[in-house]
Amino acid sequence: MANDALWYKDAVIYELHVRAFYDANGDGVGEFRGLTLKLEYLQDLGVSVVWLLPFYPSPLRDDGYDISDYTGIHPAYGDLDDFRMFLEEAHRRNIRVITELVLNHTSDQHPWFQEARSSRDNPRRDWYVWSDTVERYKKARIIFTDTELSNWAWDPVSKSYYWHRFFSHQPDLNYDNPVVREAMWGVMKFWFDMGVDGLRLDAVPYLVEREDTACENLPETHGVLKFLRARVDATFPGKMLLAEANQWPRDVRQYFGDGDECHMAFHFPLMPRMFMALKLEDRKPIVDILQTTPDIPDNCQWGIFLRNHDELTLEMVTDEERDYMYDEFARELRAKINVGIRRRLAPLMEGDRRRIELMNGLLMSMPGSPIIYYGDEIGMGDNIYLGDRNGVRTPMQWNGGWNAGFSGADPEQLYSPIISNPVYGYQAVNVESQRRYDHSLLSWMKRLIRLRKTTRALGRGTMELLAPENHHVIGYMRALANERILITGNLSSQAQAAELDLRQWRGWIPIEMSGGNLFPPIGDLPYLLTLGPYQFYWFRLRRI
Amino acid sequence: MPESSTISEEFLRQLTAVGEVDILVGVPTFNNRDSIERVVSALQVGLTKYFQRERCVLINPDGGSTDGTPEIFKNASVRDFSMLLTSNPLRTFHRLSAPYHGIPGKETALRTLFTAADLLRAKACAIVSPDSLSITPEWVDSLVRPIYRENFDFAAPVYQRRKFDGLLVKGLVSPAVAALYGRKIHEPVGTDLGLSGRLACHFLGKDVWEQDITTFGMEIWMTTTAIVDDFRICESFLGPKIQAAKQYGQDVAGTVRQVVGSLFRCLDEHEPFWKGRDTCEDLPLFGFQYDVALEPIQLSKRRIMDTFRSQVDQLVPILESILAPQTLVEIRNVVQLADREFHYPDELWVKTIYEFAAAHHHSAINRDHLLQALPPLYRGWVSSFVSQNQKADAAKIDQKLEALSHDFERLKPYLIDRWNAEAGGER
């Protein structure tokens, strides 16, 4: 594997759940052995990093984010040997692996909590946050408003309350206790030693509580992260920490520290605005959020995405924007959940190939490392009739045959039904049929990823927004050293003409990247481009 | 569609960049630096608040202002939307300048706006005068919503006027339009109005633009044409109308000449229509109506009466060529009345107007001279009306105006007779 400390800046990340990818042993649930068999597909696709959703032992009351053993593998997915083999195979194919580290809380089934609650004198008592009253930390908001009424839950065993920001079966760990910190460092060390390349730190803003605060983004929390990062840098240079902080950009900025906290963080507010800009046919939402995104340290990187395993969150938008998104994207009431929309990319784009391409074209060229959600590369659909967010977590569709080629088990055995409607069903949308022809979405995605990897400017370069008078068209210039990449996209469903002010690049020649054709050289006059509906161009500028 | 010779290349380029819009708001200006910033801010907030999801554009046709009005228009910005009780706009807000050369008149400005509405396929348009100090963001909603959502074609404004304000409209134009065209419009000469894209294109296709268009008063032409060509018309309450002081304003005589002159010319053009109408409809009124205590206009009755008397005396030879002998005699009798008994009867006033209209039609004397002979008589009626209603409240005044309106309707056959009579005949 290439030894580049900033590998994550050039990464194209693929997010998947082990249980949804491939079932090799016929029990209806995907596992590591199956995933290992499909690594060739991922290598072929061109992704450079795989991000695995939690696969640890867990009562599975929060889809694996309630962990009862940090250093094990859930038996349904295999064992540590299976995992090691998968890791080895991935590295052999030059694919790095990011796994989850849920720092903030454990499952109430975790032995640590079982001990801590057994009595007030137990040595592990202080690993969690206890109280005799519910009056403490009153200013902290409740996150899962649909199910929880309070951040304190009553423990009948030790007759006191314990603190939980998420579900009541997920008690928060106490990071004021240095032993806890060391224990979590131990967990990190375990996985890094095994060869894992990066860890996604789940629910990172909520680590520490203080009286009279909202208990989010506290300086003490950042202190914990700096502590962990320092250890990582000292012991495992080249490993990466990715923060999950669903906040406004200026608040997420703090999780980069001075380059001494997390290496990467998700850019949550950008994502709904890309969808909004597409519906409004106006680039304003994207431009606004990019202009209010602060600069980050040189060794840090944004993680950008279109969809993920959760709902399309609408927390970081105004009320009017949220109403607009609901009205335009979630016409069926069932599609709404919490504060978001639980649909996949293809249904949100109404199956329109051009729109899917445009969104990916923008995603792959915006500042940050793009993350592809499994199945979106073939345009998989969703099932809003499944509970919670399970509608976007259905089995991967490999072919048009038995169980979509996902598993040899009986269909009733599968952990989730397979999408089978005429539009997005596995007979219509699957890897095998798309692999066979050049103009499928899968083939197109492969080419796009390949194009992206031909230049480092997209992952590492600067970003300058252009402002053509035609608001339907978005344009920006990415620059790194001598490279210049010009991106233009038409957000409207109608053909548009736009004049770009490219005078500072007078004399350069734009070369359209997918075809390699020369476009007229840039002169003093505004550069006229005409774009078909939802069309986008990537130009490499070249000086003759 | 007529040639877009009123659209400059630069403006056309800007229009191309904007693309299709749902709502177009136009503010024609000429030296309005005192009020333009407030108007633009109010419009921007109004569009953001009430039409957040719609594609909107704000256009400023400027007739060559020398006081920096176009620059103020371009730079006026709303700093903090949340303080104005609305959220940030969803869409890019387009603001276009369209300077035009030549006579700074409404006609060219409106033609520019109509052409823009046609090119941008706007569904609803609003025209707002740049000197309204009392404008609020709600005006946008009042003028545009009936067009955009309720499918009307023309929304005329309704203002809350100060007592004795706008008597030319209330005492002459509005009842005349109601009686002759059959629609009770409170403000047929309103400078704030809403119209549909359909109607804007219709106006554009008319051949009034080929004629010497500066002779037309555009507002009244638009109102009457919309009525005659059978478009759906409604009214919308806007509230008080307080205007910025004009530096080069017109006096009474000039205004009477222009407004009444354009009314008479419209009567000429629409002769078959209004001769055939004999009913009068109320129009649907949108908007939440409220009353604000406004200071009444201060008028010096006695001075106006005196002016009336002296002016009429001097104009008798001219009036002889316009009015029926009986009417002139009655007017001269009014001149003789003492202040306390001064009364210009409504019926006499209606006859005066109708005789002027007929004389105008026949060109009994030079039309421009004819219109200049009217203001003194208008003064007479005003001073009579004011002195009769000095202590009356708004409701009472409305009643009186209602009665006047009835008189206009009742005497319509009289107008038709005089209109049809041979020139120089029945005198």
Place this chain on the structure above:
Amino acid sequence: MKLLVLQSMNQTLGRFYDMLLQFLPHLLAMLIIFVAGWVVAIIVKIVARRLMALARVNTLSEGSGITQILRKADLPAPLELLSRVVFWVVWIAFLLLGLDALNVPELHVQIARLFQLLPDIFVALIILFLGFLAANFFSRAALLAAVNANLPSARLVSGFVRFLIILLTITMALEQLALAQRTVLITFTIAFGAIMLSLAIAFGIGGRNVAQGMLERVFRPALSKKEDDKEKAEEIPPL
């Protein structure tokens, strides 16, 4: 003796008879020309009336108020008047022709001169007519403007404008007829100059304040605005 008288009488009668014989054809010619002229004049009058009706002379003169003035002076309508004028002009021309046919040499010269004058007379008449039209139109315009501007002596202004234009018209007509050209010119210049001078004096000294006000309004608008506003407050608001 008786024979001499008879002879002389015979001779005289004979000569008279000869002269008569010589004169009669001329006389007859004259009479025929008179009659023919009358007929032609009537035809021309009818044609002229048609032409003028086409040229809407009626409307024009009504518009400028001439009809009213003529009516007041108990004259017939302008169309009628003009056609009668045309009739007379044509018939007088024929009368002159007829007189010319008498072959009296002195008359020849005078008649020739009169004929030379005819086109000038015609033009002068047109000038007068147009002048009257203009005088009427502009005096009325002045009256209306003055009344609407609230000047106290609007009639005076109007009459003055009419007087001026008529004066100018008459002068032009006279000049056209080449009658006492220089005298007329000088008289007119003096009259015109005197009027202007007296106006200037009246305005400059008598109307000093008004002049001041007007100049201020042009060159220092802000200052005079206040006074304007106060004035306007008492006037009816236009709309």
